[in-house]
Amino acid sequence: MKTIELEGLDISAYKETLSNGLEIYMLPYENKNNYFITYATRFGSDVLEFEKKEVKTKLPLGIAHFLEHKMFEQEDGIDPFTFFSNSGTDSNASTSFDNTQYICYGTKQFSDNLRYLIHFVSNPYFTEENVEKEKGIIGEEIKMYQDIPDYKLEMELRKAIYHYSSRRIDIAGTMEEVNRITKEDLHTCYRNYYVPNNMFLLMAGKFEKEEALKIIKKELEYRHKEELPNIVEKEEPKNVFKATKTLKENVEVPKIGIGVKISTKGIKMKPLELDLYLNMITTILFGSSSEFRERVRQKKILSSIYMEWETITNIKTFYIMATSIKPKELIEEIQKELQNIHISKNTFERIKKVWIANEVKMIDNMDSTINNLYDDILRYNEIIPNKIERIRNMKIEKCNKLIEQIDWNNKSIIRMEKK
Amino acid sequence: MKYIKKDLGSFNLHLIKTKKFKTTTIRVVFHTPIIKEDITKRNVLTDILLQSTKKYDSRRSLTIESEELYSADISTSNHRLGNYIFTSFTLQSLNDKYTEIGNLDKAFEFLGEIIFHPDFTEKGFFREEKLDIVKTNTNVALNSIKEDATGYSLIRASEAYEKDSPVSYRMIGYQEDLDNITVESLKDCYQKMIDNDYVDIFVVGDFDSQEMVLTIKKYFKFKKIKKKKKPYLLEAKKCRKRRLFAKETIDNSQSKLAIMCPISKLSEYERNYPLTLANLIIGGGTDSKLFQEVREKNSLCYTIYSMVNKLDSVFIIMAGIDRANFNKTVDLITKNLLNMKKGKFLEKDIQTAKEFFHTAAEEVEENEYRMISECLMEEVLGLPPLKERIAKMNGVTKSEIVKVFKKINMDTIFLLEGVKNEDN
Numbered sequence: 001m002k003t004i005e006l007e008g009l010d011i012s013a014y015k016e017t018l019s020n021g022l023e024i025y026m027l028p029y030e031n032k033n034n035y036f037i038t039y040a041t042r043f044g045s046d047v048l049e050f051e052k053k054e055v056k057t058k059l060p061l062g063i064a065h066f067l068e069h070k071m072f073e074q075e076d077g078i079d080p081f082t083f084f085s086n087s088g089t090d091s092n093a094s095t096s097f098d099n100t101q102y103i104c105y106g107t108k109q110f111s112d113n114l115r116y117l118i119h120f121v122s123n124p125y126f127t128e129e130n131v132e133k134e135k136g137i138i139g140e141e142i143k144m145y146q147d148i149p150d151y152k153l154e155m156e157l158r159k160a161i162y163h164y165s166s167r168r169i170d171i172a173g174t175m176e177e178v179n180r181i182t183k184e185d186l187h188t189c190y191r192n193y194y195v196p197n198n199m200f201l202l203m204a205g206k207f208e209k210e211e212a213l214k215i216i217k218k219e220l221e222y223r224h225k226e227e228l229p230n231i232v233e234k235e236e237p238k239n240v241f242k243a244t245k246t247l248k249e250n251v252e253v254p255k256i257g258i259g260v261k262i263s264t265k266g267i268k269m270k271p272l273e274l275d276l277y278l279n280m281i282t283t284i285l286f287g288s289s290s291e292f293r294e295r296v297r298q299k300k301i302l303s304s305i306y307m308e309w310e311t312i313t314n315i316k317t318f319y320i321m322a323t324s325i326k327p328k329e330l331i332e333e334i335q336k337e338l339q340n341i342h343i344s345k346n347t348f349e350r351i352k353k354v355w356i357a358n359e360v361k362m363i364d365n366m367d368s369t370i371n372n373l374y375d376d377i378l379r380y381n382e383i384i385p386n387k388i389e390r391i392r393n394m395k396i397e398k399c400n401k402l403i404e405q406i407d408w409n410n411k412s413i414i415r416m417e418k419k
Numbered sequence: 420m421k422y423i424k425k426d427l428g429s430f431n432l433h434l435i436k437t438k439k440f441k442t443t444t445i446r447v448v449f450h451t452p453i454i455k456e457d458i459t460k461r462n463v464l465t466d467i468l469l470q471s472t473k474k475y476d477s478r479r480s481l482t483i484e485s486e487e488l489y490s491a492d493i494s495t496s497n498h499r500l501g502n503y504i505f506t507s508f509t510l511q512s513l514n515d516k517y518t519e520i521g522n523l524d525k526a527f528e529f530l531g532e533i534i535f536h537p538d539f540t541e542k543g544f545f546r547e548e549k550l551d552i553v554k555t556n557t558n559v560a561l562n563s564i565k566e567d568a569t570g571y572s573l574i575r576a577s578e579a580y581e582k583d584s585p586v587s588y589r590m591i592g593y594q595e596d597l598d599n600i601t602v603e604s605l606k607d608c609y610q611k612m613i614d615n616d617y618v619d620i621f622v623v624g625d626f627d628s629q630e631m632v633l634t635i636k637k638y639f640k641f642k643k644i645k646k647k648k649k650p651y652l653l654e655a656k657k658c659r660k661r662r663l664f665a666k667e668t669i670d671n672s673q674s675k676l677a678i679m680c681p682i683s684k685l686s687e688y689e690r691n692y693p694l695t696l697a698n699l700i701i702g703g704g705t706d707s708k709l710f711q712e713v714r715e716k717n718s719l720c721y722t723i724y725s726m727v728n729k730l731d732s733v734f735i736i737m738a739g740i741d742r743a744n745f746n747k748t749v750d751l752i753t754k755n756l757l758n759m760k761k762g763k764f765l766e767k768d769i770q771t772a773k774e775f776f777h778t779a780a781e782e783v784e785e786n787e788y789r790m791i792s793e794c795l796m797e798e799v800l801g802l803p804p805l806k807e808r809i810a811k812m813n814g815v816t817k818s819e820i821v822k823v824f825k826k827i828n829m830d831t832i833f834l835l836e837g838v839k840n841e842d843n
Contacts, residue, residue: 031439034782079715085706088774092705107781108774136718143672144721144739147837149566250670250839252562289486294479300552303559323559350486357489360517364440366785419670 001213008388009363013373014209015383020225021197024216025373025383027204029366035110035205036370039121040101042200042378043193045171050192050229057188057229060181062138062173065095067186069134071102075125080116089113095171099378110207111215118201118219124190126183135179142172149251150306153321153416157257160242160412164234165312195226200377204370236315238263240412248419253303254327257414258334260318262406269402272380274316276394277402278309282318283351284343292337301326301333311379327415338408348396355391420784422794422804423628429641430618433794434628437784441517443624444787445527446509447534447639448795449616452649453504453585458497459557459592460608461506463600465495466553467545468508468609471538484529489518491526493533499590500799501651501730506612508534511787514625524634531638537609544602545609554597561594568675568835569722569737576677576735576833579665581656586731617645621794623787651799655732656681658828671837676748678736679831682727682823689826690729691802692812693819697827698727699772700820701759702736706771708755708764709736717751719744729800734827742836749832759824762817769817776812780805 004013014026045065049058071093072080084091089106102121104113145151158167172178201216240261267274286292286307296302305322324330362368376384384390421436475481485491491512498505512518512526540546565571578587618641622631658681685694702709702725709723723738740748758764783789783805793805802808 032785034778034785079706079711081705081710085704085771086774088771088776088778090704090778106778108778133718137714137721140673140719140739140741141721143741143837147568147671147673251566253559289479289482291479294477297478297552298548300555303556323563325555325559350483354486354490357513357518360441360513361490361511364442 001209004383004385006363006383007386009360011363013383013385016213018196018217018221020221020223022216022220022223023200023377024213025200025202025377026207026209026212027369027373028207028209029205032205032366034105034107034366035203035207036103036105036366037114037117037201037203038101038103038370038374039117039201040099040199040374041194042099042198043189044096044098044100045169045173046097046166047189047193047231048166048169049232051232052192052227052229056232059189060173060185061169061177062171063181063185063189064100065172066134066138066178066181067189068093068095068100068102069138070126070131070186071121071124073125073127073130074120074123080120083116083120084113087113091117097167097171101374107206111211114203114212115215115219118216121194122219124186124194126186128183131181131183131186138172138178139175142170142175142178145170145172149249149255149416150321152247152249153255153257153414154319156245156247156416157259157319157321157412157414160245160414161240161259161261161317163237163241165236165315166233167310167312192226192229195228196220196223197225198228202370202374202377204366204373236312238315238410240410242412244413244415246415246417249416251416251418253323253325254418255321255323255416256327256331257319257321257416258331258411260338260408260411262316262318262410263314264316265314267402267405272384272390274402275309275311275379276390277399278316278318280348280351280394280399281341281343281403282307282309284347285337285341286320286334287351289347289350292333296330296333299329299333301330327417331413331415338411341403341408343396343399343403345396348394348399352391352394356388359388359391425632427632427636428644430620430639431798432632432635433619433621434626434631435621435623435790435794436626436628437623437790438625439784440624440787442511442513442787443523443622443626444509444511444791445530446507446621446791447530448619448621449506449612450500450503450619451612451616452502453499453588455585455588455593456596457608458504458588458590459596460600460605461497461504461612462592463550463553463557463597464605464608464612465497465506465508466557467549467605468533468537469493469495470549470552471546472532473536473538474532476538481533488526488529489513489522491529493530497590499585499588501653502585502649503651505795506616509788527634527638535613535640539606540602544606547602550600550602550605554600557592557597558594560591561597564591565669568669568671568673569739571669572675572677572833572835573735573737575667575835576665576679576831579663579833580679580733580831584656585653586656586728586733613641614643615645617647619795619798621791623790651730653731655683655685656830658683658830662829663831665831665833666836667834668836668838670839672839673739674742674745674837675835676736676738676740676745677833677835678749678752678829679833680734680736680827680829682732682734682826683828684826685732685823689819689823690732691800691808692815693823694727694729695776695812696769696772696815697759697820697823698725698734699775700764700768701725701755701824703772703775708759709752712755713738713748713751717747719748719751742834742838745834753829756824756827756829760821762821766817769815769820773813773815777809780809
């Protein structure tokens, strides 16, 4: 078992990789009385088609999410929710673009719950009847999200930015596609992607790491490494698909969405370093202490704002989504900011200080910590032991050089207005 | 964990000592009997206090200062508990061990600056330009109220349930009240809060108690000593003889169902023990009766759950459904509630509910904000410490839970009907 000391945080993580490729990450806390376990596969809605042994398979949209729902069916009739509930333990699952995870968290019966989490995710039970039954539930879930204007704005923005990427499609798919999913489709996905060398276990909190490892080995060591299929996808072009679009929706106050699409080909930075610098640039430009925010506040043209970065192969996309009574003016202000990016040394150092402080604060909060480690495992294939040092070592010169390399005008703008 | 409560005359200080965190968290909580017309004012007030202070002339300079204090986050909130409105100011700062000596003291001083030194003009009022900014944003929030369809359906259901009672008050505020707010009326609202509200200060972290008392006294000075008069609990509404069906349409695909049930004549024991378990059994989580029956067995929804508002004596069931399934869903919910009244649930269901309560209780001390909320609820409801409550909860019997279920009756059934044409 490899020890990963998280520098500056008074805690260590541990990693073990089984011979079949399954990765296990553990973060035991000495002073907590609760725990959190997630069992994940690197399979999400991004896979629309795959190829294995020269055979191509096209998948119905929304199948990864459908599969997540159906994993809760068990041949012995025991509902996993009920199993966990017996010890007052909560359980859940979620599907994203590039992963699906099954979680349980509580304070009791760690060993039994870990064993059962592995057990139920390892034993699919699909019947025609239980597959049909799920369609009504998923239909309501799709409708629920479609009624949220911010969600719709983000989806429409993705459709404007990307030409071919699977990110154009809702994680839950469409009702039409969901209706044609069969139990055979589910088995196909399960067989190919729920294999040890495509999965990992991550746990944090109160537990004995040796005991946990013993259980995992017993439950999963017998499974074999499998050949992973290749994802069939068209290369996403550098330019955006559509520069502008206006939607008429059920909103009283207009919303805007701007997405800057950046090709990472030619940028010589490692993934984590690139993410830190990109995040730094947009935090300084649009973050809560930015000059931009004060300016648009004074002008009364910004009511709420949300920002995020997204990564797909060779592309990084920066999203800004906002609510404004004067959308045209707000768009102009954002564009102005992107056209003349200037970063002061003082601000750069202050944001570094904030990020370092936030790393220290976060470790006390197990939920945030586990989400953060989960993202690091997905993005960088590891837990980063020295994030604080990496933040501390960031240089403004590097930041400025990166700003120069990027075409900040390669963007899509969406406006959402009242019907 | 060690809890110390100190009556400092003009306010209560609650010190929760724990070595679990690298931070110290402070929450200053004001509360006063709720008046409908003042809700919007309170929202505007907490917002404007975060726009600028005497020392920091803009939101940006305030934010920069909190960043310089190693990311000392500040937030505010307004919420209602029974007859009272609670206004909170929260700050969390890293302990000096992880920053520099004196940082925590400066962070407390900073929170004191926000609460006690507003950015008044020479005439002693808030600034018109700041009020304009806050009013514009509040206006947007009021206009966007339907974007959160679930929240909106609960508001409308509460209004149909008991108009004019605090149960139906919109905590987001009201347009007409917003329009009437002036820099003068806002100053009045501020002064009343500082002078007349009951104040509780909670501090969670690893500190020396005596030193902490001195620090708090230095930065948080309240003058008046106040005596409480109005009870926290609202009187339970009398249930209608015939259920009220209310409806409103919305241009959405999904419909939101909200069912309001008054709980009559609850004893203090029932309110704090059997009722908690009853809620967990029928609609508390994925293992609950409603989730299993309505979602898993009948595929009628994706979300369904129940919740209890102890101080209002209201039990609420919420679900997201297709409008075509309205009658079927209501019938199923009715049937399930009836089954509970007849005692058609198992000892195992009670045991599971007790386990969930126990887990939640054990998790309280893992989160500083939950510790503060718990401490506040103990004050408001006059509850014994958590350990005692766990023991008492374990002793709750099936007949006690059935007795509580018998007091829960459907009064108002509200449907926010999604009428979007799916073909479009």
